[in-house]
Amino acid sequence: MLDADFFRRWMTAAAASVDREADRLTALDSPIGDADHGSNLQRGFRAVRDALDKEPPATPGAVLTQAGRLLISTVGGASGPLYGTLLRRAGKSLGDAAEVDERQLAEALRAGTDAVMQLGGAAPGDKTMIDALVPAVDALGDSFAAARDAAERGAVATTPLQARKGRASYLGERSIGHQDPGATSSALLIAALLDASGPEAGRE
Ligand code: ADP
Ligand code: MG
Numbered sequence: 001m002l003d004a005d006f007f008r009r010w011m012t013a014a015a016a017s018v019d020r021e022a023d024r025l026t027a028l029d030s031p032i033g034d035a036d037h038g039s040n041l042q043r044g045f046r047a048v049r050d051a052l053d054k055e056p057p058a059t060p061g062a063v064l065t066q067a068g069r070l071l072i073s074t075v076g077g078a079s080g081p082l083y084g085t086l087l088r089r090a091g092k093s094l095g096d097a098a099e100v101d102e103r104q105l106a107e108a109l110r111a112g113t114d115a116v117m118q119l120g121g122a123a124p125g126d127k128t129m130i131d132a133l134v135p136a137v138d139a140l141g142d143s144f145a146a147a148r149d150a151a152e153r154g155a156v157a158t159t160p161l162q163a164r165k166g167r168a169s170y171l172g173e174r175s176i177g178h179q180d181p182g183a184t185s186s187a188l189l190i191a192a193l194l195d196a197s198g199p200e201a202g203r204e
Pocket of ligand 1: 029033034036037040041076077078079080082116119120121122127128129130165166167180181182183
């Protein structure tokens with residue numbers, strides 16, 4: 001079972017990973033965006049980490065709801081409201097249970113991903129974070145490791161696509177040949193589930 005501390009560790013691991021990869025995320029956002037994705041997310045996840053350290057919420061749902069709210073108020077850009085919606089909707093789906101299982105987490109992230117698609121209007125293949133999140137959610141029923149691999153494959157597979165949503169879509173065909181920064185950060189978020197599970201989880 002996954003308790004509030006697991007969800008806090010997940011957000012803390014995501015913050016560490018975004019810190020490590022911020023330059024790369026911003027570099028990916030340079031040819032097909034405005035070179036701020038890494039710094040946007042770094043600001044947001046640092047705020048999340050600090051708030052959760054100071055006063056950790058008591059339930060898994062409350063951890064995700066608070067994280068989502070903070071991302072909306074600190075990240076800015078297109079990705080702030082979208083990631084905020086992902087986590088807030090997932091948190092709502094978990095309700096006020098003290099512990100949830102992997103299946104409930106998968107359902108919650110499915111609901112969150114659906115809410116992101118509704119808010120942003122993107123579908124799979126539009127070269128956005130959705131291209132990492134949808135395959136990750138599909139694989140989450142198998143294992144966290146399977147979800148991490150699926151998200152990473154989904155992010156890499158955005159390279160040959162032409163963007164149909166977000167800033168990159170203004171470039172038309174010139175968006176082809178670059179990996180989407182948001183799909184890349186979504187893969188980091190999913191990979192952080194393994195960090196939160198402890199050293200054994202990556203070897204499933
Ligand atoms: P901005 O584009 O406002 O500078 P960021 O650079 O932080 O925001 O985030 C860009 C990422 O947001 C893109 O790489 C893409 O994955 C994601 N994104 C943008 N628009 C949408 C959308 N409508 N639906 C889903 N994801 C989107
Ligand atoms: Mg940007």
